[in-house]
Amino acid sequence: MGDTFSRILAACLLIMLTSLSWAEELLPEETAPPQTTEETPAEEIAAPLSIQDILNQLTERSFDMKEAAIRQLAEQDSPRVIPLLNALMERELVHNRENDTISLGHKADGEWQLLDPVSEQPIGTVNSRAARPVVINNRLRTVINNQLALFALNSDNSDARAEAAEQLIGNDDPDMLSALRLRRESEDNARVIEQIDTALNIAALSSDDLTTRLNAIDTLSRNLHPEVKNSLNDRLRNTEVDAEKVALEKALARIDARIENFQTADTIFFGLSLGSVLLLAAIGLAITFGVMGVINMAHGELIMLGAYTTYVVQQLLPNSNEWSLLIALPAAFLVSAVVGIFIERFVIRFLYGRPLETLLATFGVSLILQQAVRVIFSPLNRTVITPDWMSGALQINPVFSLTYNRLYIIFFALAVFLGLLTLLKKTRLGLQVRAVSQNRTTARALGIRSERVNALTFGLGSGIAGIAGVALAQLTNVGPNLGQSYIIDSFMVVVFGGVGNLWGTLTAAFGLGIANKLLEPMAGAVLAKILVLIFIILFIQRKPRGLFPQRGRAAEE
Amino acid sequence: MSFSKSMKKLAAGVVASSAIVYSGAVMAADTIKVGVLHSLSGTMAISESTLKDTVLMMIEEQNKKGGVMGKKLEPVVVDPASNWPLFAEKTRELITKEGVDVIFGCWTSVSRKSVLPVVEELNGLLFYPVQYEGEESSKNVFYTGAAPNQQAIPAVDYLLNDLGVKRFVLAGTDYVYPRTTNKILEAYLKAKGIPEKDIMINYTPFGHSDWQSIVSDVKSFGSQGKKTAVVSTINGDANVPFYKELGNQGISAEDIPVVAFSVGEEELSGIDTAPLVGHLAAWNYFQSVYNDANEAFIDQWHGFTGDKKRVTNDPMEATYIGFNMWVKAVEKAKSTDTDKVADAMIGIQTPNLTGGMAVMNENHHLSKPVLIGEIQDDGQFAVVWETDGLVKGDAWSDFLPGSKDLISDWTAPIKCGNYNTKTKSCGGAAAE
């Protein structure tokens, strides 16, 4: 199953474009005023009905009635059909309760702007409660999509055709199949042909002629589309012919084998993705905790602040969700960094050399930040919109796809990591940070203003936490508890990797991530996590200073 | 007072003594105190703080109408901070120290379980507004949320009959409500002839955030030829990442519909619902239900919170019903005394927000309609199916071996929360 929904959207858009042009030409002929029928459609079925009449049947509650109406509408030979079906999908066909008719409608400042479904001429407004969008359910959606796909088969755009064809795969409605065959002859685009063939072969499975069936099976055995597997399985259940049985089993075995490989690939990807999340969550801590030796229990809350910043930015720029994240990143960095510096100046400053006490103080801070968020944003979760370029998945084949948001986040995490690395290695600040973390007195003696460096370092660590928040907002709740759910894992990662060693953090994050995902299938989510924790505990026994031990204030104690 | 002294000497019997504590506490009061026991901090604040506001709104409304029996209602809000032992402690505080006459509160099962012994001991009155696993009926508790047979069973029926689903994934958070519900559903599905191998059960920890593997498992489980659906009892926080993952892995409602029992308007308000259109939820109430009572309620809510975007949800309706029923019962009993009110409660009818009447049954559970809604892109649900009449809440599930013979009936002559119809005896401690 691919991303049906987005596919449909794309298809619909194209169709609208193509169809609107006709609509304009034909408008003059179609200026019949909207008339309403009191008779129940049931009796009317026989007589030819105007589009408006057919639409009015959609006022019925029963979905069977609605389906009948939709099919009727689809049969109409009118350029309005496609736009109206789309409107139905988009919930832009509204049921006007005042005169019990259906019309196009857009909600604007608490009122419905009603348009005539045929002429698209405005026919006045009613208040928001007097009209309701026509309710459709999954069954109707499938019907509509198939109808639309049917139309789309003859679109000029090859992608649209391909998607349409795929939508129709596994559909055994005869006239759909005939439509496919028809298209097949004139089709030249390879991708479309492939989809159509799949669809036709699946249909061929239920033909009466054994050889056609065997051929179909043979060709299908190279196809990973889930529908294929389903129909092969179905066939296997029904067939009596031994030769066919054998062929089917062979084909299925072959398909399963391939699916197997892709699933392992999946698991690895999941592991990497989880790893990248851990990395993002932990990397800020690797600075504040690893380099400065501050056990920052408020780290999670700094991530949370980043997430909320994303939310606020999206609220401020309501109609630019595509690129608002790019603004959110620096914003989140600043917000968290400033808060971080604030914490450093007013709390942690007094506690250097007493790492275990920074833990207590920052724990207090985390409580305050959490409650502050509850008071300001309410304890409810906040919606963070995922931009289109981040939603959906990169379809490598029907059984193996990489979800975009995770893909981006993996790269993002690595980018942040490398950025930080270069910052510490190359820049003057980085040098000073390392100097101070090694030996503050000497550093001071060398004229480094360790006060300032500390503040900046902590700010940096916190800022990165903020950035992580932006990324995590794409994956999980944006709520007051966001931080808590990551703080412990972050500490595990940093400690496991070896305090004060960024590479350690990287390895640890991905190592734990993948380990977790490998365990999950056999042990289940919870047990996997427990096992990983136990592993960490035992590992620390073996190597009391983590994967890559490193000297530094935290390591000293 | 000599009476109470002698009583004290006589009865170490707790009920008695605390009844005195109780009456003694309220004697002075010229207002009626209403306890509000919902977490305002900690993990559950997300869901519970809304209900706190709801109760406060109802009280304000009632006071505008002149209170109850001429007395003003006085809310007493405490914060059990999502900490279960604290729930018990705060209940004790509310009843003995504050001397409240009724408590509206709790969300999670564990919080209710922790409060239960205390209200029974001190003979308090608790209204519990959340759908739950059933298998309980206390003299002192009224359950205004859905029992499994008012949510899970109808939903599964809808999947079986209307969508022709043949394979089921029962995915839930690992705690008692999903466990029990899934046990019930499993038994029910088997009874309906669904074979073991077509039922996949999966549990995840609270706040589970990484759903990749599980969703992809569901995906492959669903691509086996038969129509598949997910029945989700996943708890609040974990839903956002779950649905996000669904959307991203391209599981659309047409392919594998997900019907959820813990996802309402409020949970959706934290999600970008565009990719989720068509997924289902089963409740006794949806904000989108069209009738005057509901519209009025919604307006009132927007007015109270001063936020036009705030949504309403099922537990709010349950609170609404519970509160109105309590008011009616008190006026009927002409007293706030627990026992009198508890007796008066049974049989009380108040309008619910879906255009019908809610009835309190002898087993302290409500009769409610069951609605199934599909998620829309505006974060609301569109009702696609509903039961013809009201469904009576069943305290003890008929699909669990332990409880098939148990019923609850708080009217004479049985007066028992777990009456065994086989042995004709009131088993367990709920007897007295």
Place this chain on the structure above:
Amino acid sequence: MRDSTFKSALSDRTAKTFMGVLFGATLLVTLLNQIFPPDSALHVSAYTVTLLGKYLCYALLALALDLVWGYCGILSLGHGAFFALGGYAMGMYLMRQIGDRGVYGNAELPDFMVFLNWSELPWYWHGFDQFWFAALMILLVPGLLAFVFGWLAFRSRVTGVYLSIITQALTYALMLAFFRNELGFGGNNGLTDFKDLLGFSLQSDGTRVALLMATAISLAFAFVLCRWITGSKLGRVVLAVRDAESRARFIGYRTEHYKLWVFTASAILAGIAGALYVPQVGIINPGEFSPLNSIELVVWVAVGGRATLYGAVIGAILVNYGKTVFTGIMPEAWLFALGGLFVAVTVFMPQGIVGLVEKHWPTLKQRFMKSDSNDDRPSAQGEPS
């Protein structure tokens, strides 16, 4: 007399004052609760009694932590785990005591097992119908866990932050484990709806008061025990380990043994605290394992004042009292107060309240000094002994 024995610890002045205050308070509460009728102004409600009981349990827990953290320098972020384990052991006993009074009237199985259709009692539940067995487990389970864990950790010289983090990992793992219903401890709901303890109904004021008393006594006992330990040569070695571990090693002490000994002892105390806690609050569930609880516990000790024993007790009681009050009067904002307190204490009074008092109240200080010269290290300023 420098080496304190149990007797000397019992008779030393601080211990006397401590127990005086402790028993004074509890006795007062008891009398007020028992003698006066509930409607009289002087009556102390069951609510207050259980509340006090809870505080004392926490105090005991804090005491246990102070022993390892204050004196041995091991900051355990997992002490909640031992507390909870003790609690579960007691909870299992109470569960079995319900017998056939559960809602399903099943004499063998606890309710949660019935409705999750467990066929029979898991092996690890056997024996918990006997109080002596449960009591044994209350000491044994936390003790053993601490022993094994500590043995691994201290042997391989895991110290400081690393130790803290893995103790946290320990309690976190346990929390996740106990959340799983398969484990057979009631999952998230934990164990609840207890009926009676040793045949006394948990809902009668008598039992409540008795439990409060029991808690007070064990707290006093633990206090004296801790003073004995810290006053003995062992206590001095432990301090030595805290201050200069390698030095201690080079004069021939197996420091890991000393750490292990103290860690285990403290874990057992924590277990006892948990066991007393459960019957009074009436529920035990995996939430008690939550790492945040353990951190908060550390904060109590810090607030009260480290390495003074009574500091820990004072801290635990004050903070929790504060919580009770503020969650009531300012439900929306109490977390600000709590958080603020933690910050203020760690930043402005590293010695905690006790330290502050001792600093600003020389007369009081004098009193403490006289009796504590043996073991009140943090405040020791070369005082005569």
Place this chain on the structure above:
Amino acid sequence: MSALDSLRETFRRDQVFDFMRQGTRSVSPGQLDAGDGKNILYLEDITVSFDGFKALNDLTMYIKTGELRCIIGPNGAGKSTMMDVITGKTRPDSGTCFFGQTLDLTRLSETDIATAGIGRKFQKPTVFPEHTAFENLELAMHDAKGTWHSLFTRMSGEQKSWIEETLAQVGLLEDRDKVAGLLSHGQKQWLEIGMVLMQKPQLLLVDEPIAGMTRQEVERTGQLLQSLAGKHSVVVVEHDMEFIRSIASTVTVLHQGSVLAEGTMDQVQNDPKVIEVYLGE
């Protein structure tokens, strides 16, 4: 040593099984076997390297029972590292290090080595800052060191007087109840020496004993160390040539992790290599 290691130990090809080596193990483990005339310490081709840099480069050296040996050498010559090897703080990459005939120090833990009879005074004085001088000595006192014992033990009269003697010996009698943290640097040095003495060690390792001491203090330290030689073997690491001249019998010069010269003070001072090294600095 984990079970696995000990198993490997048992099956080492170059070794006979323990039970067959009874004869050689006439002294039970932990017992020192260093009769008169024998050496008390054998260091043979010890090599220690910290990521590449050789701190000790097959160092070979013997300490006779009861002798007072001074070790000098420029910074980084490996003096402290040698001490670390002897006391088990650092494990050598190669080479053997025996205490007496039987005790393989490379196998024992710091604690075992300490109990076996090697006392060490660190370069930077480390005492227990929050204990009184008296208690510091008490803790160091040669006595059973088990946990339970220390819980129930009560100090006997002679133990008390022994501690007082030692306090007098290191001149801290009047400061006996002062918290060690408040003592002066020199006093700390002495206290630490006192602690080492309380261990009743066979071999004392004294690292830079006179750093931060006044002239008089230095002299007293010198006398103290000399008085110790004889019943104990003493190894002193020091920079201060004067001091060494004043006390030393034999002097060993370390350079770049191995022995450069050995002999009396005069011998080594006239040794061209030594001169070269020191002038080279």
